Amino acid sequence: MKQQLLFDLDDTLIYCNRYFFEVIDQFADSLKTWFNGYSAVTDSAIRDKQMEFDLALIDKSGFKSEHFPRSFLNTYQHFCAITGRDSSKQEENFLWDIGISVYQHDTEPYPNMEQTLTQLASEGHELHLYTGGEPKIQQRKIDQMELGRFFESRIYIRQLKNYDALEGILQSGSFDRTQTWMIGNSIRTDVVPALTAGIHAIHMQAQEEWHYNIIPIDLEPKGAFLRLQQLLDIPHAIKQFVSR
Known part of the structure; x- marks a missing residue:
C-alpha cells in the first residue's frame, strides 16, 4: 500500500551534528x-554556557545561521564579564x-541514503x-545531494520546525494521516510533532x-512509532507495519 513519507534532512539523510560538535571543541579549546x-x-x-545561549536563541526565533556563532560571542563575553578579563x-x-x-562544509550522506530512497x-x-x-x-545541501531526484517539488523548508509547521504542511497537501510517516532523528522537532498530529513516526x-x-x-501513538538505527531498515519496517 502506498505510503506518504516525510523525511527529515539533517542527521537523518545527511551528517550535521558532528560538524557542530567539532567546531564546539575548537571553540572550547x-x-x-x-x-x-x-x-x-x-x-x-x-560548553554548558554555550548550549544555554544557543538554545535560548533557537527558542526565540528558530533556526538561524547567526545563532551558532552568536552563542560563541555571548559565551565569550559572559566569561570576560565574570573574570574581569x-x-x-x-x-x-x-x-x-x-x-x-x-x-x-561539503554535504555528506548517511550510509545507504540513496539506496534506501531508491x-x-x-x-x-x-x-x-x-x-x-x-x-x-x-537548499544548498539538497542541491549538493541532488535530492530533487527523489522529492521533486515535495520539499518543505521551515525556519521554525515544530507541530504548527508540520500541521500546516499536512493541511495544505493531500495527506492521508493513516498512511503518512515522519522519519527523523529529533524527538523534539520530528517525533513529538508527528505523534501530536496523529501520523506514524x-x-x-x-x-x-x-x-x-x-x-x-508523553504521547500515546495513534499509529506506528518505531525506533531504527540505519536507513536500510526503513523499507522493511514500513512493509511489516502496513502488511499486518
Missing part, C-alpha cells in the same frame, strides 16, 4: 587557552568565523522532504545527539 588561570572557565562551564575584537572575530564555518520510491511510496533551517543553507537514533533534540515523549 580557544576559550580555555585565553582564560587559562581563571578557575571559573572550565571545559564543562564553557578584557575582551578583544580580534578574538571575537575569530570566534564568529569558526562558528559560521560550520555551514560551509527502494522506497520503487515500491511506490511518495517521498517528501521536510527540513528546518534557513532556506539558502538547506520513525525515530532514527543518532550515535551522538544534540541536547536540544532530546525531550520526553
Whole structure:
C-alpha cells in the first residue's frame, strides 16, 4: 500500500551534528587557552554556557545561521564579564568565523541514503522532504545531494520546525494521516510533532545527539512509532507495519 513519507534532512539523510560538535571543541579549546588561570572557565562551564545561549536563541526565533556563532560571542563575553578579563575584537572575530564555518562544509550522506530512497520510491511510496533551517543553507545541501531526484517539488523548508509547521504542511497537501510517516532523528522537532498530529513516526537514533533534540515523549501513538538505527531498515519496517 502506498505510503506518504516525510523525511527529515539533517542527521537523518545527511551528517550535521558532528560538524557542530567539532567546531564546539575548537571553540572550547580557544576559550580555555585565553582564560587559562581563571578557575571559573572550565571545559564543562564553557560548553554548558554555550548550549544555554544557543538554545535560548533557537527558542526565540528558530533556526538561524547567526545563532551558532552568536552563542560563541555571548559565551565569550559572559566569561570576560565574570573574570574581569578584557575582551578583544580580534578574538571575537575569530570566534564568529569558526562558528559560521560550520555551514560551509561539503554535504555528506548517511550510509545507504540513496539506496534506501531508491527502494522506497520503487515500491511506490511518495517521498517528501521536510527540513528546518534557513532556506539558502538547506537548499544548498539538497542541491549538493541532488535530492530533487527523489522529492521533486515535495520539499518543505521551515525556519521554525515544530507541530504548527508540520500541521500546516499536512493541511495544505493531500495527506492521508493513516498512511503518512515522519522519519527523523529529533524527538523534539520530528517525533513529538508527528505523534501530536496523529501520523506514524520513525525515530532514527543518532550515535551522538544534540541536547536540544532530546525531550520526553508523553504521547500515546495513534499509529506506528518505531525506533531504527540505519536507513536500510526503513523499507522493511514500513512493509511489516502496513502488511499486518
